Amino acid sequence: MAFLPVVTGLGFITSIGNDRDAVLRSLKELRHGFEPVVFLNNPTLPVKLAGTIKDFSFPSASWRDWRWPSRYEIDRELLRGLPPHGVYAYCALEQALADAGLQRGDLTDGATGIFCASAGSPFLLGNFLEQMRASRGERGNPMGLVSSIAGTLNFNLASHYKISGAVCGFVSACASSSHALGYAMDEIRLGRQRRMIVVGAEDVTDESILPFASLRTLSTSAEPTEASRPFDKKRNGFVGTGGAVVMIVEEAGLARSRGAKRYAELAGWGQAGDGHSVAISHPEGAGLREAMTRTLRDAGISPGEVDYVNAHATSTLAGDRSEALALQAVFSTANAFPKISSTKALTGHALSQAGVMEAAFCALAIAEGFIPGAAHLEEPDDACAGLNLPRTSLEEAPRVVLNNSSGFGGSNVCHVLRKPT
Structure with missing residues (x-):
């Protein structure tokens, strides 16, 4: 059960x-x-x-x-x-x-x-x-x-x-x-x-x-x-x-x-390794792409059902490009265009703390009915072509949210959160 x-x-x-x-x-x-x-x-x-x-x-x-x-x-x-x-x-x-x-x-x-x-x-x-x-x-x-x-x-x-x-x-x-x-x-x-x-x-x-x-x-x-x-x-x-x-x-x-409030349901999670480098993400985002795919499968969610993605994107040259390509592979090829931003634009990168912090931000977004904007973004990298990167926060209630994390050695972990039923 x-x-x-x-x-x-x-x-x-x-x-x-x-x-x-x-x-x-x-x-x-x-x-x-x-x-x-x-x-x-x-x-x-x-x-x-x-x-x-x-x-x-x-x-x-x-x-x-x-x-x-x-x-x-x-x-x-x-x-x-x-x-x-x-x-x-x-x-x-x-x-x-x-x-x-x-x-x-x-x-x-x-x-x-x-x-x-x-x-x-x-x-x-x-x-x-x-x-x-x-x-x-x-x-x-x-x-x-x-x-x-x-x-x-x-x-x-x-x-x-x-x-x-x-x-x-x-x-x-x-x-x-x-x-x-x-x-x-x-x-x-x-x-x-x-x-x-x-x-x-x-x-x-x-x-x-x-x-x-x-x-x-x-x-x-x-x-x-x-x-x-x-x-x-x-x-x-x-x-x-x-x-x-x-x-x-x-x-x-x-x-x-016990009558507790519910911010969000945790619908699924997944992980996959890059098998590539001790410190640098796979150049085409292979591990993160697979982690997202496994997470959506675990949650029983299709790419088109995802309303918002809180990306791992830390603002590094290689890491952001790798994630953009992974997002393209999972969503754009499925004709899905969720809103995407990285809240690290506001907080900075909190290292091992980042994953649960950003999952908590996702829970807030679901409970409070908004989507955080892509702060400080002026001209997107060419690898982001076709990705939906709103420059301001949106008063739009997401029902399904994906949260991404990546670490040294190519550890990629994702979670799906959704509005409580």
């Missing part, structure tokens, strides 16, 4: 807003979240912008120096084991629980699990290792390891909320939280769990963003409207960001029995 997963709660700490209403306004009005940043206190560096998280501050590796909005109370014992993005995640999770009408006690029944995605905290890991080397191994932060490595979110959140259901972390670069969401869907569809919490979060620090400059994937534009412009001919890289987004996914019968 298959069970239907539905979205019942959302929480946001992002560059375009730190709650549902702020994010909704930004998506509708195409407000970006970029600010000037001097990385490593070096103004000569060519990377000038980041998608900053407002009202949070992490000036040192000591949690005693950290600041966050006063409405969130974080237990000291929890805080000692968190990285900066763990603070974001805790705040977003508290939002999502309130949005879904859940109490902490509702999470301890064994029928609730948590899947998380992050790259860990290079900021804290570097500090921890420096301490260890400086003391020749004789001194170190006892929480340094659990606060900094890639599983830090699931370590901390599962233990703090006393979750005894499925607990796992996912690491597939920029497809990580999309994998987390897909496998969370399967936990519910297979009847293994009745509720899943899906978390994606990343630091916004020099150490988490600047290494991408070595790959020549970061934008060097200092003007925010020119720095992140997916599918545009003049794009020159992405703008780094982070934060946290949390999605509560429940079995539809459980949601119905």
Whole structure:
């Protein structure tokens, strides 16, 4: 017997807003979240912008120096084991629980699990290792390891909320939280769990963003409207960001029995590898094309039924072109022309957090009856010929939405969300 997963709660700490209403306004009005940043206190560096998280501050590796909005109370014992993005995640999770009408006690029944995605905290890991080397191994932060490595979110959140259901972390670069969401869907569809919490979060620090400059994937534009412009001919890289987004996914019968609102149904998902390169997408988008095809098949949806696609498009030269060709192959050849945009034009690229963040944006679009426009797009790349790229947000209610994600090594993951029936 298959069970239907539905979205019942959302929480946001992002560059375009730190709650549902702020994010909704930004998506509708195409407000970006970029600010000037001097990385490593070096103004000569060519990377000038980041998608900053407002009202949070992490000036040192000591949690005693950290600041966050006063409405969130974080237990000291929890805080000692968190990285900066763990603070974001805790705040977003508290939002999502309130949005879904859940109490902490509702999470301890064994029928609730948590899947998380992050790259860990290079900021804290570097500090921890420096301490260890400086003391020749004789001194170190006892929480340094659990606060900094890639599983830090699931370590901390599962233990703090006393979750005894499925607990796992996912690491597939920029497809990580999309994998987390897909496998969370399967936990519910297979009847293994009745509720899943899906978390994606990343630091916004020099150490988490600047290494991408070595790959020549970061934008060097200092003007925010020119720095992140997916599918545009003049794009020159992405703008780094982070934060946290949390999605509560429940079995539809459980949601119905407790009178929970439903943002969207999670109708299907799929994945496929490129089998091509460690860092660059297949030039013709072969893996993403197959992932979209498998996702539509899993959902029982034809290309012509899709109203909107939130593209992975990060604003890099190779990646956007690859995705445009994949979209052409799946939709244009089927004489289907869904609206397409990439909300990374507003947020920047949140790496492993991106998949669940953009799935949450899709859920908002379905629930609130609008389609986010292709912000900052002036002249589409030639590969986009025939694709429907609206320049402004549309007051048009999508019934079926496709969300795309791609990561290093050619990991491609897609989800179909649809209006609840």
